[in-house]
Amino acid sequence: MNNDIRVRFAPSPTGKVHIGNIRAAIYNWLFARHTGGRFLLRVEDTDLERSTPEAIAVLFDCMKWLGLDWDEEVFYQTKNVKRHLEVVDRLLASGHAYKVEKTSRDGKTGVVTMFRMPKEGVIEFDDIVKGHMAKKAEDIPDFAIVRSDGSPIFHIANVVDDIDQRVTHIIRGDDHVENTFKHICIFKALGAPVPKYGHLSMIVNQQGKPYSKRDGAAFVGEYREQGYLPEALFNYLLLLGWNPGDDREVLTREEMIALFELEKVHVTAAMFDPKKLAWMNGEYIKKIPLAQFVEEIKNRVSTLTSRVPEHDAAWWNYLAEQLQVRTKFLNDIPAAVRCFVSDDFPFDEKAVEKRLKKPGVKDILLDLIQRFGAVADWTAPALEAVVKGLSQGNGMGPWVHPIRVAVSGRGEGIGLFEMLQLLGRDKTLARLQRAADTLCD
């Protein structure tokens, strides 16, 4: 355990949190938790137009949702501007920086402060994930650190904040590799210790380009809305570029913390595979304790109806048990439980066409009403026994399919007899009658 280790996640709040960005947060967090160091959050809110309180709230929200807790008070970059400028003055005084009149791309002319890069020698560092990196100083031109309007630019703000926060390890996106050579020179010019670096590869789309919103859900909030579990997204993102060294893929948070090593993070870009994420989500849904899954169902039911129907705990548990293994996304729950909540559920056109609008089906349903009506003990096994008796070992399809569509409106769902047991005798018989009267030919 090394309590001197300090890492930070330093996003600029834009109202949305990109999955590539949050993966950097995950790696930082895991690194801190694994080493016993501290995980800091710095909000780089210098873009006043986009960095609204709402945008910052979204950021906090996403992090909390994923269980990424930070250790010290949030550091706001805008509150450190005075320090940035003081440091620039020091650089100016020591000759590491100079002022010059420049014309920017968009044509405005003004005096900016430039950082003076060394003109010879090699700048190098050992990146924890990418290995040894070196670049000739002459290949990097001087660069601006203060705008003509007097505001500090990213390079100086970032380095000064890292010094002030006493950051020891900078774990961030690959796109900052080139900046690192510049930043190292600033640290040295200031006589500050150079932190260790670890650059993370990007998450790319199927074309190998950086994953953007055009490629599907690119922001954390979207996964949340679509019914993904935070644990699943966390686990999936972690596996995109890291593995525990054996065949385990679904890991507990404790295992992740225990096993995570920055040295084992991949250098290559990883393609985002929504199918595997979906699979992993299903794995995590199966792990939800039954009682909690029941609550989840009730919550979703409340989006369908103002009053959650009254049932005993056994009824809810039975439903949850049946539903849990079939659920890939929490958002699939409402459609699956609709028929238990209300008599007014939609009928799937195709299913009706295929299962009910066929000759003889009406008679089968009417016959079933009689037989089910005579069942003394309204349980799944008893009901199944009735249909088994009718099918005489030849497959229950001709009975089962029409019943399912008649009582639920859908061609898929939980086990049919379990469904009937949950619905109860009255609803089942009424729905069979209704289908026979109005949906069959």
Added chain:
RNA sequence: GGCCCCAUCGUCUAUCGGCUAGGACACGAGCUUUUCAUGCUUGGUAGAGGAGUUCGACUCUCCUUGGGGCUGCCA
């Protein structure tokens, strides 16, 4: 263009010189089966190309090719 980085199944990856190249997702087949799933069994698909080092190279070196990043008064 210049500089930097990268390269194993379709995808995520294991392999740290001995490989009949393993696992997962996806896909195919089968079993279970009332639907949809789950579960179990099972199949196919990979080391970009070329030199070199070595008894031996997917693993090391070089070149080529391909991909990505950066090259702002953005971050």
